[in-house]
Structures are given as structure tokens and as C-alpha cells.
Amino acid sequence: MKDVAIVMGSISDLPTMQNSIDILQQLGVSYERFVISAHRMPREMIYFSENAIDNGFKVIIAGAGGAAHLPGMIAASTILPVIGVPVESKSLSGMDSLLSIVQMPGGVPVATMSIGKAGAVNAAIMATKICAINNEQYSKSLLDFKKEMHDNSVESGKRFE
Numbered sequence: 538m539k540d541v542a543i544v545m546g547s548i549s550d551l552p553t554m555q556n557s558i559d560i561l562q563q564l565g566v567s568y569e570r571f572v573i574s575a576h577r578m579p580r581e582m583i584y585f586s587e588n589a590i591d592n593g594f595k596v597i598i599a600g601a602g603g604a605a606h607l608p609g610m611i612a613a614s615t616i617l618p619v620i621g622v623p624v625e626s627k628s629l630s631g632m633d634s635l636l637s638i639v640q641m642p643g644g645v646p647v648a649t650m651s652i653g654k655a656g657a658v659n660a661a662i663m664a665t666k667i668c669a670i671n672n673e674q675y676s677k678s679l680l681d682f683k684k685e686m687h688d689n690s691v692e693s694g695k696r697f698e
């Protein structure tokens with residue numbers, strides 16, 4: 538069983554969502570990825586969401602662009618935490634994706650990240666933090682990640698001096 542499910546609305550979202558995958562791999566977090574569209578594959582989306590707990594997932598990262606209803610519809614169909622990643626769209630630069638994901642009605646939260654790569658990176662870190670509540674190995678990975686980020690920042694500052 539895997540801890541994190543990464544769902545994207547289209548395979549065209551993969552360049553963005555690969556950033557989530559890379560971080561989960563770096564942190565040693567188990568994951569499985571899916572291409573499921575609420576718009577194009579509504580039955581599969583409901584089936585996935587309603588079975589996500591039985592399939593062992595602890596948290597779901599959902600990335601989509603444009604009229605990005607996928608994260609909200611998954612959140613409507615499961616009690617697992619859903620982290621939304623607004624994928625940058627061509628016509629509106631991802632503002633459409635962001636607003637579609639963040640403006641949820643009360644009672645159906647989606648933890649919404651920022652648009653694009655940084656949002657996908659942060660989604661993976663947030664998912665790991667949620668899973669780390671009951672997992673010491675994940676806690677240690679997060680501490681190591683934080684230290685590496687700190688040391689890299691200090692080092693880059695020294696190069697600048």
C-alpha cells in the first residue's frame with residue numbers, strides 16, 4: 538500500500554506534477570500516480586475517490602489546469618485530505634486553475650498550493666508532513682530536507698559575497 542496518491546487531470550500536467558513525484562522520491566515517501574479527469578472520466582474519478590481509503594492512501598495530491606474541478610470533486614468524494622496544485626494554463630497563466638481550486642464552498646476543503654512548479658513541490662512536502670504524524674522515517678526525511686535547504690542557502694550566499 539502507498540501513502541500518497543498523485544492524481545492529474547491530463548498527462549499534459551505531468552511536467553508540473555513530476556515536481557511532486559521528484560520530492561516524494563527524495564523524501565522516500567511511497568506514492569502512486571494516476572491520470573483521472575473529473576470532466577472526462579467522472580465514473581473513474583468517483584471510483585478512485587471512494588476507494589482511496591481502502592486502498593491505503595493517507596493523502597491525495599490533485600493537480601489540474603484551467604477549469605480545475607478535479608481536486609474539489611475528489612475532496613467531495615472522500616474524507617482524505619486533498620492538496621490541490623493549480624497547473625499553469627496557456628490562456629490565463631494558471632489564475633483560472635488557482636481560483637477553481639481555492640474557491641471551495643464551506644465544508645469541502647482543498648488545501649490549495651501556489652501555481653505551477655513551486656506549488657507541486659510544496660504539495661509533496663505538505664503531504665509528507667501529514668504522513669509524518671505517524672511515521673518517524675518521514676519526520677527524519679523532512680528534517681534532513683530542511684537542513685539541506687538551509688545549508689544550500691547559506692552556501693549560495695557565500696558564493697555571492
Ligand SMILES: Nc1c(C(=O)O)ncn1[C@@H]1O[C@H](COP(=O)(O)O)[C@@H](O)[C@H]1O
Nearest residue numbers: 546547549574575576601602605606607
Ligand atoms: N481541469 C481538468 C480536469 C478536471 O478538473 O476534471 N480534467 C482535465 N483538466 C485539465 O485540462 C487541461 C488540458 O488538458 P489536455 O492537455 O489533456 O487538453 C489540463 O491542465 C488538465 O488538468
